[in-house]
Amino acid sequence: MKALQYRTIGAAPEVVEIETPEPGPGQVRLRVTAAGACHSDAFVMSLPEEAYVYGLPLTLGHEGAGVVDKLGDGVKGVEVGTSVAVYGPWGCGHCYQCAQGRENYCARAGELGIAPPGLGSPGAMAEYMIVDDPRHLVPLGDLDPVANVSLTDAGxxxxxxxxxxxxxxxxxxxxxxxxxxxxxxxxxxxxxxxxxxxxxxxxxxxxxxxxxxxxxxxxxxxxxxxxxxxxxxxxxxxxxxxxxxxxxxxxxxxxxxxxxxxxxxxxxxxxxxxxxxxxxxxxxxxxxxxAPYWGYRSELFEVLDLARAGVISVETEVFSLDDAPKAYEKLHAGTLRGRAVVVP
Missing domain, CATH: 3.40.50.720 (NAD(P)-binding Rossmann-like Domain)
Incomplete structure (x- = not known):
């Protein structure tokens, strides 16, 4: 499959061919329908080698949406073919903060090596992506994934x-x-x-x-x-x-x-x-x-409901996966009007 990866410190991201991932036990594979580009990505790619901790190569994209494509062993509560948005700040699911749906403030994520997609784990700027747990999927229903994927962070x-x-x-x-x-x-x-x-x-x-x-x-x-x-x-x-x-x-x-x-x-x-x-x-x-960080899982449901009500929307500029490096060029230059969305 094609993916946009950050492969060399200080270099621009590249579109490459990599193996299509298979979901392990408890995981879900999505066929990606949209992925958002964010200043956080540019920040990560601007870090010097001594400060960079996200691993290489890194498939970018912490704003993701897709269609459930394949389920790993033991996965329940989600069906193949469902259109979903990805809740990005993954946590352990068991600590006090996670028990309240506040996985963005998980007390053990760093200790356990848990990282968000596109910020340490393979992200959404690819034809397929793996989501670690079905609880990190929020149904999109009839919302257009391209128009609304950026709400997973920018909303x-x-x-x-x-x-x-x-x-x-x-x-x-x-x-x-x-x-x-x-x-x-x-x-x-x-x-x-x-x-x-x-x-x-x-x-x-x-x-x-x-x-x-x-x-x-x-x-x-x-x-x-x-x-x-x-x-x-x-x-x-x-x-x-x-x-x-x-x-x-x-x-x-x-x-x-x-x-x-x-x-x-x-x-x-x-x-x-x-x-x-x-x-x-x-x-x-x-x-x-x-200095808040991202948001709670319950709040993503609320944000998407605001979009369904028609009271918020995202100004977007759409790029193909092949043209995804141009999205980051425009992001760096400050010439985007709103958010860049990559569609595989």
């Missing part, structure tokens, strides 16, 4: 980040989304769908600001110090009760800090790096900084 991640702040996102509050790209433009829609907050989008790119407005942002401003004054004005001087940073680099962290309200949530969703002061006089009183 689930912002949904999980926003959900913890829902009690604060009341009428009259202001929520700020920094970065209106792949995750941010979905996060804006989720804010509109599940909260009464005034939604403000910030970006350095005018086209992405236009996209933010198209998908529901009440206001869209360039991501600079002038945005701080706008957020203060819109909030009656209070500031943003939730700042969702979908970039996560030092300049966006600093910008978010300047507009955060007393009691506000500063949520670092993007995979960039930076630091923030935490002293008594350094941040608004009762404010918090959170």
């Amino acid at each position: 689930l991640t912002p949904y999980h980040a926003i959900k913890a702040s829902l009690p604060k996102l009341v009428p009259g509050s202001v929520a700020v989304a920094i970065g209106a790209g792949g995750l941010g433009h979905v996060g804006i829609q989720i804010l509109r769908a599940v909260t009464s907050a005034t939604v403000v989008a910030l970006d350095v790119n005018e086209e992405k600001l236009a996209l933010a407005t198209e998908v529901g942002a009440h206001h869209a401003f360039l991501s600079d110090d002038g945005a701080v004054d706008e957020v203060r004005r819109l909030s009656g001087g209070r500031g943003a009760i939730a700042v969702l940073d979908f970039v996560g680099i030092q300049p966006t962290m600093d910008l978010g800090s300047k507009m955060l309200a007393v009691g506000g949530d500063h949520v670092m969703v993007g995979v960039g790096s930076g630091s923030l002061p935490a002293g008594f006089l350094d941040r608004p009183w009762e404010s918090s900084v959170r």
Whole structure:
């Protein structure tokens, strides 16, 4: 079968021919119908050799959807021919966090060598993929896998980040989304769908600001110090009760800090790096900084239900598997409008 693999540190991913995998006991094989490209992939492929821990060769794709193709011994509860989405942050299934469906925070995944598809295990950018357990499959029903595969991360991640702040996102509050790209433009829609907050989008790119407005942002401003004054004005001087940073680099962290309200949530969703002061006089009183990771299995069901209701969707650009390296070129160049989806 064909697969897109990262094979050499520092090199571009390659389309190669590899053996079609067979499901072992308890596993499920999918015929892949769609796979999403993500900035997390670009982050992994940017790591120097001493920091890279994901194994080579690595079949990319932690956003996956497919049709159940073959069952391993002992598999129950799923039928061949079912259209499914893949829940990506696999856990052990037995620890306290996993018992609550919070496998993204599994206490033993690292110890047991459990890794998500495309981030340590073979991913979805291939004609077939192996899913370790049927519990990691969520029925798609009549949802189009190509249009919705990115929701397994680009929908689930912002949904999980926003959900913890829902009690604060009341009428009259202001929520700020920094970065209106792949995750941010979905996060804006989720804010509109599940909260009464005034939604403000910030970006350095005018086209992405236009996209933010198209998908529901009440206001869209360039991501600079002038945005701080706008957020203060819109909030009656209070500031943003939730700042969702979908970039996560030092300049966006600093910008978010300047507009955060007393009691506000500063949520670092993007995979960039930076630091923030935490002293008594350094941040608004009762404010918090959170760095959530992906989302819960139950939340993926909820995200897909939002898609079925027609209140969220993903702006996608579709590539064949042969053209998948071009998707990462555009991702690296910042020229994608939304998410890239690879269709084998």
